[in-house]
Amino acid sequence: MAYLQANHLHRMPEALKNIIKAISLDASEPRYFSEAQLYMSYASLTPEQLSTFLAEYGEMGKDVTDIQLMRIKLNLYNGDYDTAIGLLEQLQYHIKEGATFNPHVYWVDAHLQKGRALMDRAEYAGAEQAFLRAMEFPVNLEAERDSKTGIAHYYLGLNSKLAGNEEAAKEHFKAMVEYAPASGWGAGDFPELGYFKALASLELGGDKTEAEKGFRELIAEGENRLGTVKDGRHITVSVEESHTARKFLLEHELGRKDRRVSSYYIQGLGCLGLGDRDKAREYFTKAMEIDPMSIDAKYMLESLS
Template identity: 25%
Template sequence: MRSTAVLPLVLASGLAAADPPASDLDARAHLALGQSYSAQGRFPEAVEHLRKAVEMEPDAAQGHYLLGITYSLMKDTPRATAELERATRLAPGDAGFRYYLGLAYLAAERYPDAARELAESVRLDPGRADARQNLGWALMNLGKNGEAARVLLAALPRQPRNASTWFLLGESLRRLGDTERAIGYFEKAIELDPAHADALFSLGTVYALRQERDKAVSCFERLLAGDPRHAGAHYQLGKMLLREGKVSEAIGHLEKSVQAEPALKGAHYQLARAYRQSGQADKAQREAEIFRRLGSQESGGEGQGGGDTAAAWSDRGWTYARLGRYGKAVDAFRRARELRPDDAPTLRGLGATYGNLERWPEAVEALERAAALSPTDAGAQYDLGRAYAKQQRPREAAEAFERAIRLQDGLTAAHFNLGLARIDLGQRAEAVAAFRDTLRLDPDHAAARFNLALALFAGGDAPGAREQQKALEALDPNLARQLALRLDGGRR
């Protein structure tokens, strides 16, 4: 996913444009001219005057700040970072300085530093919604999706028309496994910005994984209408069409995918399959060779444009997992773990991917370590609870879900899964409470109403169960009919 969440760097407009400089300009005049030139996009002149300003007054934070912003606009991230760090040291209580330093760290992919500065900006100025949004993005890049969701929820009331905030909240929930709620946030982002590429791609990917073919195709086609070269959309459509036996159409999309992103290994693999099925043996052999060569480059890694760092391998793992390529995701996360054994986001990604492969003992081992390293990350506790539940360890699952809820009460999926664990433990009263908490957060949660009705009925509260059945009829008629059969037969 591209880092579209980062807001554009803009100059403050507190100073008016100055007259042409005279030979005896003081620091204030150089500062004004530098800001004016930067606002006009005349960056070399801006840098010249701003550097003179900070030479004259090296302890004036505003000069370093404006110079840092100008370097950011020039895409010179190292120099931008150095100047903004200087400004922040000189004026540590300025929320704006902290914010733009956080953005510079985001541009440099220094996510822990970015999260620290953006969190401080929010603390200094709680009404700053842009800082909350970018803090959410930084936390997501650290794998702290539970914390990110909480931050982004707080940002929404302050910028309810900002499509990227809705998208990021949906993406954080999707990474937590709460795809039902994620879909709603993606749809809201698209309602606000019908051409929002990231929201369309993520929503299409969710629908594809849920086997909702027509909805997935609609998302990818809408995305391509705005961005005809989007490699991911062509790749996803090509895979779907190939599975359906529409080989010629699949080839068209897969060829466009590798043209747009030649290093997209999976697209070369699928294209080789498609060529083979269409009888184009030479082309199939060529694509298979490219696929093997890319695989060799990935496993060698070193010297590939600086891509052999733990962070690079971890990021690659998340990308593969997002595309459903779980075997490659495991390989990437394991490589990242070799380079940095105790990186919590990497361990979370590895554990979640093992879960998608139904390799639950390995998932538990990775997720236990991730939760221990990041004890305040609600998402890590939730993932661990899911893994315990899959291993038929309901008591440990319940404890993990409770920890997640203490950290983030609004995590609906944790309340629901806590209810299921309580049922497995025979704790019906506690299960009822957990399902009611789920419905407090999401009144339209059909599965929670279904299980709440069964728990009430098993506890002797038939009227309460029937009340839930009636409410369920409006949400999911098929599930309501199944519930009626269970209640009429008196079975759990």
């Protein structure tokens, strides 16, 4: 019933109500938690609503990967990076055929933001260790690629600069400028790398006109992402194999939603690079209106406050 309501009848509140009822009746079925996570993602539940769900049902689904990832993301959103890192270190993630999500992205987010917080407190040695750990690949996450790790080079450079180590700063900024995104499963799509490359180039005395060109290209890329695209075939990785062939209509919608969020996020970065803080704030706010759990947009908004 919940599946039909969510995918065909567009009655998401009723679908959520029914899938949560199913969980309360049989919490041993991982698929129910996976479907609940899918519906909540589409419905753009707030952090407070997710916290309420986890408080009531999180213990029942503590061994379900989708629930573990939800808890990790909520801790990231709330700025509890050490807890998120601890949960990631305990997570036993197994890549399945059709998987589209790489949990290593959360590993990078947790360590980058922990490092930024330490750097803001002038705890440069601790910040450096956090940024370096962002580029590690723990075996339990079963990930060998994640292009978002490249951003750590920029923050290592900034941290070294603030610590007074100009030579190390130059090396890290150079590594950021020269960073080539990985390819293959898990590499991800992170156009924001262009933003950090441009910032690193400016730190090295690079041409300002070229950097501004890069920022404008980000804005153009963001605008293009608002255009129409063909649906891809998405498969929820944590359901039983007998269900993996289902074509989830909601996941197609989630793909379009993700493109809208990334569109506004990278347009915001482009505007920020060009010095238009008000316009950047507007774009980051739009991203969070679409997805209240958009962590990258949240971090940037906080940096503008």
